[in-house]
Amino acid sequence: MTRPVELPQGTLEILILKAISLGPLHGYGILLRIQQISGERLEILQGSFYAAIYRLERRRWIEGKWGESENNRRARFYSLTAAGTRRLRAETAKWSDMAAVVASILAKRAEEI
Numbered sequence: 001m002t003r004p005v006e007l008p009q010g011t012l013e014i015l016i017l018k019a020i021s022l023g024p025l026h027g028y029g030i031l032l033r034i035q036q037i038s039g040e041r042l043e044i045l046q047g048s049f050y051a052a053i054y055r056l057e058r059r060r061w062i063e064g065k066w067g068e069s070e071n072n073r074r075a076r077f078y079s080l081t082a083a084g085t086r087r088l089r090a091e092t093a094k095w096s097d098m099a100a101v102v103a104s105i106l107a108k109r110a111e112e113i
Helices: 012-021 027-037 046-058 082-107
Strands: 062-068 074-080
Touching: 012 027, 012 046, 012 062, 012 074, 012 082, 027 046, 027 074, 046 062, 074 082
Parallel strands: none
Antiparallel strands: 062 074
16 A cells, blocks of 8 residues: 655645646545545645635636536536636646656766766
8 A cells, every 4th residue: 555645835726726627526526536646645634625726716717616516415616717727737837847857866876977
């Protein structure tokens, strides 16, 4: 069994944007999708999660509309806005660059410097 990975500060919002980019979901569905995609390795506290959802909505990167969930309950379904799509692209590029730089540094041996 693999250990849970601690989520670095500032990454929750991009993970929410990515999850929503795969299709509109209600809040708890977004949380489940992130956990599923991570192979159940990310533990996200609901308080932090819902605070991030509200921040993203205030910034107009996502929008919510009321609907009915799969278990016939009223739920707010979120989708990306055009601004949210742009933000996801920018953050994805930034994270990809940073991951490549860190991986390159960690792979270096003394004789390569």
